[in-house]
Amino acid sequence: MILIGNGKLVTRDDKNTFIEDGCVCIEENSVVDLGTTEEMKNRYTAAQLIDAKKGLIMPGMINTHHHIYSAFARGLAINGYNPKNFGDILEGMWWKLDRLLSLEDTKYSAYATYIDCIRNGVTTVFDHHASYGSIEGSLFQISEAAKELGIRTSLCYEVSDRDGEDKMRQAVKENVEFMKAAKNDLSNMQKGMMGLHASFTLSDKTLEYCAENMPYDGGYHVHAAEGLEDVLSCLDKHNKRVINRLFDFNILGDKTIAVHCNHVSNGEMDLLKATDTIVVHNPESNMGNAVGCTPILEMVKKEITLGLGTDGYTSDMLESMKVANVLHKHHNCNPTVAWGEVPLMLFENNRKIANRFFEKPIGVIEKGALADIIVVEYDPLTPLNGDNVNSHILFGVSGRCVTTTMINGKVLMKDREILAVDTEKIMAESRQLSKKLWQRVNS
Numbered sequence: 001m002i003l004i005g006n007g008k009l010v011t012r013d014d015k016n017t018f019i020e021d022g023c024v025c026i027e028e029n030s031v032v033d034l035g036t037t038e039e040m041k042n043r044y045t046a047a048q049l050i051d052a053k054k055g056l057i058m059p060g061m062i063n064t065h066h067h068i069y070s071a072f073a074r075g076l077a078i079n080g081y082n083p084k085n086f087g088d089i090l091e092g093m094w095w096k097l098d099r100l101l102s103l104e105d106t107k108y109s110a111y112a113t114y115i116d117c118i119r120n121g122v123t124t125v126f127d128h129h130a131s132y133g134s135i136e137g138s139l140f141q142i143s144e145a146a147k148e149l150g151i152r153t154s155l156c157y158e159v160s161d162r163d164g165e166d167k168m169r170q171a172v173k174e175n176v177e178f179m180k181a182a183k184n185d186l187s188n189m190q191k192g193m194m195g196l197h198a199s200f201t202l203s204d205k206t207l208e209y210c211a212e213n214m215p216y217d218g219g220y221h222v223h224a225a226e227g228l229e230d231v232l233s234c235l236d237k238h239n240k241r242v243i244n245r246l247f248d249f250n251i252l253g254d255k256t257i258a259v260h261c262n263h264v265s266n267g268e269m270d271l272l273k274a275t276d277t278i279v280v281h282n283p284e285s286n287m288g289n290a291v292g293c294t295p296i297l298e299m300v301k302k303e304i305t306l307g308l309g310t311d312g313y314t315s316d317m318l319e320s321m322k323v324a325n326v327l328h329k330h331h332n333c334n335p336t337v338a339w340g341e342v343p344l345m346l347f348e349n350n351r352k353i354a355n356r357f358f359e360k361p362i363g364v365i366e367k368g369a370l371a372d373i374i375v376v377e378y379d380p381l382t383p384l385n386g387d388n389v390n391s392h393i394l395f396g397v398s399g400r401c402v403t404t405t406m407i408n409g410k411v412l413m414k415d416r417e418i419l420a421v422d423t424e425k426i427m428a429e430s431r432q433l434s435k436k437l438w439q440r441v442n443s
Helices: 037-043 068-073 086-098 103-119 138-149 165-183 204-213 228-238 242-248 266-274 283-289 296-301 317-332 341-354 389-396 423-441
Strands: 002-010 018-027 030-036 048-051 056-059 061-066 122-127 152-155 190-192 194-198 220-224 257-260 278-281 306-308 373-376 402-407 410-414
Touching: 002 037, 002 373, 002 402, 018 037, 018 056, 030 037, 061 103, 061 257, 061 278, 061 306, 061 317, 061 341, 068 086, 068 103, 068 423, 086 423, 103 122, 103 138, 103 402, 103 410, 103 423, 122 341, 122 402, 138 152, 138 165, 138 190, 165 190, 165 194, 165 204, 194 204, 220 242, 228 242, 242 266, 266 296, 278 341, 283 317, 296 306, 296 317, 296 341, 306 317, 306 341, 317 341, 317 389, 341 389
Parallel strands: 002 048, 002 056, 061 122, 122 152, 152 190, 194 220, 220 257, 257 278, 278 306
Antiparallel strands: 002 018, 018 030, 056 373, 373 402, 402 410
């Protein structure tokens, strides 16, 4: 039994419970009790105490859209790469990179990314993978890294027609095999989905093939209307908009993640709402790729389940929170917006999204919830309470303030030290593998 106490407890439950000197009691992988530190210490005298040192005790954060395969691109310079639009970025950077990834590259990209997530207090990751040079077994390599580190994750492979029918079929097979394996995993630590790239790289025949091979209702994870290229291609080839096309193929639904949705009409938003489809916003990526801005204010008004992801840009969800906050103020020329919408996405909706896939509650500290808990070093210079904690986090906290990360009742990081693996060894191997990858990219 473990106590995490002597800190400001931010539960994120439906009552917005905040305990000034709070403490959580964890037994095996679940929260069994919570209250003041004194109450918990007196009630559970034999429990081990993790001292939060007056910092914040919070639920672990959830990233609802990541790209592990992009990890080895950090610092990479590609000869002749001078993109003028989003299509150039895909062709010149990401598709070139993923065609050259080996299975070992994929596994070490997963190690490095998951370690970064743990360091930033992210305890659940929804990843969208592509490695068209090494498809078979790629999701299982990521899965093994996740198991070794002890992080909770949902995985899928990005099905696309961009490298031909044979590769497309291999991608579908990888999704199916991993989904079957994840369904048999009773640990509630890993889930599988059917990954799709985007409408403009998927033929009708391919979408039909994916549906025919779907082993169970695990949901789709697909980029939707990220750039105008996707919309214009859909109108030209299919005489309909992206969300309408996905709807016509029964892809929308309460277990489908439609990523970005930057260029969607009011009618498409109504379809997303009617089908209870999940939308995930990725502010840094949208800005960096210059593809547009998700209309989150309209989506929140329509009560679409709207989450926050990073799209591989970072593993720090608090960084994405900060960027989303200023992006939508700037985009709407209105300093009064996004104060409520962005925290809703990160702290409430990401939890709701994850709980559509994982059986026990995560993203909340309450009795019966899975023990995914972080401790954040933060000494507020002004009064802090349950009503203003989001403002404190926005302006005073980053992912690197996280000192302790617990997932599924296991302490994976303590005092900023990763306990599960030899990070120095992993990073040294990652540097060697990425160097060889860069040489292949520029050969």
